[in-house]
Amino acid sequence: MKPYKVLVVDDSAFMRKxxxxxxEQDQNFQVTATAANGREALDKVNRLSPDLVTMDVxxxxxxxxxxLKILMAEHPLPVIMVSGINEEGMKETILALEWGAFDFIRKPSISSSQDITxxxxxxxxxxNEAMLARQQREARASALKAPPVQETAHPPAAQAKGSASSPGTSRSGPGMSPAASGLPARGKPELRQLPERKVLPEGKTTQQPEVARKPLKPAAEPVKPRASKETRKAAAQPPAAPSQPQAPAAASRRAxxxxxxxxxxxxxxGPRALKALLENIPADFPAPVVxxxxxPPNFTKSLAQRLNTFSPLEVAEAEQGMILRQGAAYIAPGGFHIEVVPATGGQYALALTKEEARNGHRPSVDVLFESxxxxxxxxxxxxxxxGMGSDGARMMKALYDSGVTSTFAESEETCVVYGMPRSAVELQCVKYILPLQEIAPRLVQAVK
Structure with a gap:
């Protein structure tokens, strides 16, 4: 098998090296060219057609x-951003993920061999994830073009389930399955088709479908965006007050x-998926979103700040002891697990811990769901x-078995990597398997 061609872009000759x-420690990849800036990179992409690009921010x-913006418009291919850990570099990295970069790594400290490793x-x-995701997309595309008989010709494979990711800069890690960590043959992409299971929702999930309508966007207010959201939230509350039908819930909220x-x-x-989700949840949403x-650490704060500019909800990086509020979203800080714990007066709070990584991650979705x-x-x-791997699937199954109200998974057609959602679907614990653009409206309907 020919190695995949990689273009390395960085203004530092030392960092390019x-x-x-x-x-090139992975024989499946070969650096065929380097570039010192974005303009040179675009020229070499056009001439050399690499399979993947690493791009300094x-x-x-x-x-x-x-x-990146020009590449995604004219010659889309997997791009992994290489980010500095200064504030500007982190903000630009979050933008890059929003604009189509596959993922990112932070620049290694050149004085630490352990960090470089x-x-x-x-x-x-x-x-490897990027190439595997590309193969899966190509397989789906060819399956759609093939005659209908092709649908039964390929049984589902179980590649991504059980893969986990390494702590730190990576999103999936040390416990990866062979199929995820080693690269399949380029000419033999795995075609895995999963029927969309939609278990009939409980009666409560279908009430008030009109509430899922997208709200008007708040006016941009760079200095005090939260004050603007508080004002709008306060204005949204009065109409809900006279409502009597759900007495216990209403009483709980009043208390x-x-x-x-x-x-x-x-x-x-995830950053692009979160943007699509949170910008379509209204300010008067009657639940916190955790x-x-x-x-990795620090980047989650930039992510929260960026998402806060789009969402009608208040979006913030979570802090120890924060009391959960309706109309707010909390993002677990990199390097910490996050749990929801009971607090006084019928309230709930956030607890951050430095316990061992779970499924190779800290924060871990399984830890949140388990709480x-x-x-x-x-x-x-x-x-x-x-997301790659299976983090969250096992505890979603436990939640499902314990009588959780609803469970959602993003369907394969819109996933950048169909690993975590697939693992949950295979455990048969998902009520709604939906493309990304349909998750927010159905979630709003289910919650309201």
Whole structure:
């Protein structure tokens, strides 16, 4: 098998050498060219047609963001961003993921061989994920063009289930299955078709379908966006007050307590998926949303700030002891597990822990979901979206078996990597298997 061709883009010759050496430790990949800025990178992509690009974020003449935007429009291919850990670099990395980058790694510390090794493992894993995801997309595309008889010709394979990812910069990790960590033959993509199972929802999930209508966007207010959201939320509350039908839930809310909660887990491709989800949930959403996105420390704060500019909800990086509120979303900080725990007065709070990584991750979706199992006084709704591995699937199954209100998984057609959702679907614990654009409206309908 011919190795995959990689273009390495960085303005530092020393960093180009480090990244190239890390890439070529995997014989499935070969660095065929390097470039010192975005403009040079675009020229070499057009001439050499690489399979994958690693792209520095901050460069002279044309930076990584500008080059990425042009690449995605004219020559889409997997791009892994290489980000500095300064604030500007982190913000631009979040933008890059939103604009189509497959994933990112942080730049290794050149003074630490241990750090260089860890970043290299993460990079090689992401490259394998990217190529596998491309093969799966090509397989789906060819299956759609093939005669209908093809549908029964390929039984489902179980590649992504059980793969896990490494802590730190990677979104999937050390316990990967052979099919995910080793690369399948280029000419033999695995075609895996899973029928869309939709178990009939309980009666409560179909009430008030009109509420799923997308709200008007709040006006941009860079200095105090939260004040604007608070004002709008206060304005949205009065119409709901006279409503009597759901007496217990209403009484609980008046007493300061919560009656509903949404938990979301995602990994590779998650920032774009979260944007699509959160910008379509209204400000008067009657539940907090607690989110685990596999991401290293510091980057989650930039992600929360970015999502806060889009969503009618208040989006923030979670902190220890925060009391959960309706109309707010909380993103687990990188490097910490997040749990929901009971607090006084019928309220619920967030607890952050530094316990061992679960499924190779900290934060882990399984840890979040597991914390919801004893909270039977709450209507609990669990969502798994795009990501490599199986984090979240096992505890979604436990939630499902314990009588959770609803469970959602993103369908294969819109996933960047169909690993975590597939694992949940295979455990038969998903009520709604939906393309990304349909998750928010159905979730709003189920919760309201």
């Amino acid at each position: 480090i990244i190239s050496d890390l890439i 901050e460069m002279p003449e044309m930076n990584g963001l500008e080059a 860890a970043v290299g493992e993460s990079l090689r894993e992401q490259m 300061g307590g919560l009656s509903k909660l949404v938990a979301v887990g995602c990994s590779t491709g 989110i685990v996105q596999h991401m 919801l199992i004893p909270l039977t006084a709450l209507e609990r709704h669990a969502v798994i979206m795009t």
